[in-house]
Amino acid sequence: MPLSLLLAIILVIAVVGYVLGRQRALASAGGDSRGLHSLPVYYGSNVLLSVIVPAFGFLILALILIPVYIDSHVSSMITEADVREGSSLGLVMAEVRRVAEGLDNAVQIGAMTEEMASGARADFTDMTARLKDAGQVITGDVTVNILQAAQEYRASSKMLHTAMVVLAIVIALAGLAFGYTRTDKDFRARNVVEKVILALLIAAASVAILTTVGIILSLIFNTVEFFRIYPATEFFFGLTWSPSFSGRGGLSELGFVPLLWGTLYISFIALAVAVPIGLFAAVYLSEYATPRVRAIAKPALEVLAGIPTIVYGLFALLTVGPLLVSVFGRDGLGWMGGASSVMTAGLVMGIMLIPFVSSLSDDIINSVPQAMRDGSLGLGATKSETVKQVILPAALPGIVGAVLLAASRAIGETMIVVMGAGAAARLSMNPFEAMTTVTAKIVSQLTGDSDFSSPEALVAFALGMSLFVITLGMNILALHIVQKYREQYD
């Protein structure tokens, strides 16, 4: 039975429950809703919730646990001998899943009967031949054992799936019965319903925690896996980045330092563009600009923040890069080889960060109390002297926080560097050379058909972990500084 049908059945049961619960409550009060403890809606909702919440909870749990159980159950059938040289249990399991899927398809198009597909005594060569006839891909890696594992996989997943469907419907009906029997005119339906809703609200709020936990777990597991194959010291202190794509590790040198250098260099250039422009713009907008200028210029700058990064990436790749080459390239000064360089990515990223710096600084400058400005102006200082000697020092911690936030954005930015910075990892001082960054390498190591077991793919998780730790540290520091500062004037 498809999942959508099951969901529909449960929903129908729930709606029936709603109507029944409401009727029963009204009936118990003799048809007069004034005799009830709660409004009739709550009696209905109570039954509805006692159908839906346990049934859906069970379904979610089952959908997560069943594959885990089947995997561990089936993989225990696979012997050492099935795992070939250079392969892994994960790959063999993928093979098992594919064969199982092939059997399903073969049964569906009628190339095989159901008994034949699940028969324990089925002839191996006959089976593979029939599978091939049915248009299913069967590689030479399929052994008798794998075929049997696939059959077991099918059988147990089918059984568990049926069990899940039956149990879910039983639970829904039990919920209906429970909610229905509880319904009575003195039953405190509203309190119960509100408690359930509160629990759902808390669950929704916990998604944020779950996400963080998910991020950390998925990074840690794979990073640990990576460090098991590849020494951590070589990763953190290695000066060369040259993954080999053909072999299975061994020859790859996966040093973090050149990537970190590229990231920091590009971010530095981006900040060198964004911070002065953003800061001056913020000062002008908050201290000098007439309301009309402010009403036009502020949203115009913020449009820059609303443009997706893919647009900036394309701008770097196709407009800024060629422009820089025409000035600094072979025909001009001769410093630049190709269109993608640290400068290209840095400049464009700087443009992207201008509104980020300017609107954060604008908020902070605006929150400096007016009394401080008035005091300074009253002493005869000009406006610019007030800004330089009173407002900026007072706003400095906040501005530092804003710059840190911008820096963490720059370090985590992906599309601009993927498209504008180049692919070669290099330790060089020349800003017109192509370099690469942590984020760009995460993308290039994880796109394509990687099997998550080679160090070349797993290194991306270690890179992601480093990126996560660096940006998280900067964010926490920045938020801390900004908050501490805000409290001073509140």
Add this chain to the structure above:
Amino acid sequence: MTDASAPTPIGSGARQGKHATSLYAEDARTKKRNAAEKRFQAYGIAAISIGIFFLVVLLVSIVRSGIPAFTQTFIEVPVYLDAAKLDKNGNRDPDDLRKVSTFGYAPLIDNAIFAAVQDAGLTTEFEKAKDMRAMISASAPAQLRDYVLANPSEIGKTVEFKILASSRVDGYMKGRVTRESVARDKNIDAAHFDLIDQLVETGDVERTFNWDFITGADASESRPEQAGIGVSMIGSFFMMLVVLCLSLPIGVAASIYLEEFAPKNRFTDLIEVNISNLAAVPSIVFGILGLAVFIQFAHLPQSAPLVGGLVLTLMTLPTIIISTRASLKAVPPSIRDAALGVGASKMQAVFHHVLPLAAPGILTGTIIGLAQALGETAPLLLIGMVGYIATNVPDGIAAGFLSPNSSMPAQIYEWSKRADPAYYERAWGGIIILLLFLMTMNIIAIILRRRFERRW
């Protein structure tokens, strides 16, 4: 009485000397300070001008490079559907017709164009009909074949077709390709362009608005003239559906809990810290999360809009929570107090009174969050939305969520990676469409805010 004996201030004589002429004349120091003031203001104006200049350059280069993608060159030519080639048995049997592959159709088009050229008396150095093939798209025979399979009765007649020109010809019409740039091109000669110039004069070749770019599917690397963004638009649509259906309820529920019910304790502090940190986590990290959890662990299909939607949901949740909380906070406490005062429970006060009043703000925040999600690319690269050529429109709703597809930004990225410069034009054109969507969403958000937001 002490006035007389009061000592003259030290240096007053010197100062009087300085102001000997007029108090209004600026001294050197004042001049310097005023100049500094002027300079400082000029820096500010310069900074804003640079920012706006960048914006203008960005927009101009998008529009200038993207507009050509919306027109396409077509060759109008009458094609004789030769029965001897298309239907050898002569019985119009659909199965027999299907046996003729596109290779059988290509010569018909070549001959048709060659005949048209000769009939019009155009001068050309080409002597063989086969030389005409460089001017037409590789997709043209398929177009002809589809037509014939749909209308078998037309075989043996001469039918007027509007055939897609090849990308080189299209580039020549748009000024992207010049005679010099094809000097070493194996696919086409400058002589073809001479012929095109003459065909333009006779009206057989023209550029028209290209609906296929907006509604069509992506094409293979060698056929940029055929590529469109329509299918990936559908992918984006399904993704946004997932994001909307998940992030709006979850985000609103979480905000209601945090803003209205949460006691101040460690658990709620933990949630708060988490939300503010998640808002600043690089988007690529969410891609890693999606890859590890949804694809590696849960075995959901790669490149599916469902997975993309889930990842983007997690990414936009913090944005939606933050804006929803702000609009809940803006509802004055007197509303809650009044509701509680007439006997509503806390839950009723929130759901019946506070939430409806905060709805415009929540909606605005959600639309802005969706706009952000629509333009996001980096996490989608990791879950396999790139490298997949989206050529088929998903059949049905379930397939829309589960079968592999691309999304608008991923499609643009894909085009920008391809070798043929004709694809760059498509990428810019795709950006125009993407930005139009974002602009519409933001304008709706602004209108909602202006129209419905109340200030207390």
